Amino acid sequence: MDFKETEQKVLDFRDERNWKQFHEIKDLLLGLNIEVAELQELFLWKTNEQQTEIDHEKIKDELADIAIFIIYISRHYNIDLLKAISEKLDKNRLKYPVEKSINSNKKYTEL
Amino acid sequence: MDFKETEQKVLDFRDERNWKQFHEIKDLLLGLNIEVAELQELFLWKTNEQQTEIDHEKIKDELADIAIFIIYISRHYNIDLLKAISEKLDKNRLKYPVEKSINSNKKYTEL
Amino acid sequence: MDFKETEQKVLDFRDERNWKQFHEIKDLLLGLNIEVAELQELFLWKTNEQQTEIDHEKIKDELADIAIFIIYISRHYNIDLLKAISEKLDKNRLKYPVEKSINSNKKYTEL
Amino acid sequence: MDFKETEQKVLDFRDERNWKQFHEIKDLLLGLNIEVAELQELFLWKTNEQQTEIDHEKIKDELADIAIFIIYISRHYNIDLLKAISEKLDKNRLKYPVEKSINSNKKYTEL
Numbered sequence: 001m002d003f004k005e006t007e008q009k010v011l012d013f014r015d016e017r018n019w020k021q022f023h024e025i026k027d028l029l030l031g032l033n034i035e036v037a038e039l040q041e042l043f044l045w046k047t048n049e050q051q052t053e054i055d056h057e058k059i060k061d062e063l064a065d066i067a068i069f070i071i072y073i074s075r076h077y078n079i080d081l082l083k084a085i086s087e088k089l090d091k092n093r094l095k096y097p098v099e100k101s102i103n104s105n106k107k108y109t110e111l
Numbered sequence: 112m113d114f115k116e117t118e119q120k121v122l123d124f125r126d127e128r129n130w131k132q133f134h135e136i137k138d139l140l141l142g143l144n145i146e147v148a149e150l151q152e153l154f155l156w157k158t159n160e161q162q163t164e165i166d167h168e169k170i171k172d173e174l175a176d177i178a179i180f181i182i183y184i185s186r187h188y189n190i191d192l193l194k195a196i197s198e199k200l201d202k203n204r205l206k207y208p209v210e211k212s213i214n215s216n217k218k219y220t221e222l
Numbered sequence: 223m224d225f226k227e228t229e230q231k232v233l234d235f236r237d238e239r240n241w242k243q244f245h246e247i248k249d250l251l252l253g254l255n256i257e258v259a260e261l262q263e264l265f266l267w268k269t270n271e272q273q274t275e276i277d278h279e280k281i282k283d284e285l286a287d288i289a290i291f292i293i294y295i296s297r298h299y300n301i302d303l304l305k306a307i308s309e310k311l312d313k314n315r316l317k318y319p320v321e322k323s324i325n326s327n328k329k330y331t332e333l
Numbered sequence: 334m335d336f337k338e339t340e341q342k343v344l345d346f347r348d349e350r351n352w353k354q355f356h357e358i359k360d361l362l363l364g365l366n367i368e369v370a371e372l373q374e375l376f377l378w379k380t381n382e383q384q385t386e387i388d389h390e391k392i393k394d395e396l397a398d399i400a401i402f403i404i405y406i407s408r409h410y411n412i413d414l415l416k417a418i419s420e421k422l423d424k425n426r427l428k429y430p431v432e433k434s435i436n437s438n439k440k441y442t443e444l
Binding site: 002003006009010013016017018019021022025026029032033036039040043051056059060061063064065066067068070071073074077079081082084085086087088089091092093096098101102103104105 | 113114117120121124127128129130132133136137140143144147150151154162167170171172174175176177178179181182184185188190192193195196197198199200202203204207209212213214215216
């Protein structure tokens, strides 16, 4: 399965329900945040040891929900997500040159 | 370009800087949220008309930053993201049958 | 009832359960976000008209949950929240002088 | 200084700039989230030791920004925030009875 195919499945799911009418950008942005919070909630208060007991299936489902919103938003703006990632990495390479950022957890503005 | 290739680029970027040592899950979850907020900030207070003036390149970059964190987290848990999306859509089809959810913005618990 | 009294009730609730041991800052920050998302979820996809049907009690409860986390975090850093607000408004007055910012939804960096 | 007075200062700041016109609830909810992320960003990737070096003034300012949004939203819905907190604590006491929740980081649904 490739990305285009997955993306199309997501859009088909939306369009079969005629949901595009509700997809105002500010709602998509709220929805994205809500899904992120659902992923976060799986880990809240958990120690490193307790984290090993988290249901792997739930992590998978919450990550998928976030990704679905990312696909909705990127298609809303006609953005090729894989190309966007690749081009952002190019920019990040300039902000975080290996020799300066290796083994460092500093922001590029502090390097 | 396919997804596996993009994913590998993201991981290579991380590993060239030896950053995995900093990728505790709670930091990845905070980072994900911070990137979502940066995307949201582009739209804050903007009317529909003003939204058309938002720099498309910035939307693209922020979406990419979010996607990079999703890839970090999914690889952290050895999750195949495309498969996860596809399987989550299967679950969503049961929660949101077309006949009940078409043209509805209700949550499945209220359908 | 005044703020100090409310704040103390929040801390007493925590201390009666001996929960300070779990209150690592990154968990408090995740918890804060999760509560914000629960408030957001009440409004997700809702039109202006549908928003009038949202249970007022739920809005109240979610706002309280967020405020409780704010109190936890501010006490964690020994910050006087009311003083902090007042001093931040002083800074904002300089960033957003009335004559420049009146009737404007622009960020101070764009004024 | 008491809470009512602080709250009034926040509303005065808004009204001197005639900003209520922009305060659609979904924007207030996005703004709240953006401020939470700015607080989170101060702590991102930081070890416990590095956290001691974070500028205390910045934590104070970000907490104030979040509180300002909470005040905007609570006044938008005519909610008495201190009363809301107090009433929510009453509900939480039922969900988290001391004898069951003491020294436990479990959610009430798992107690």
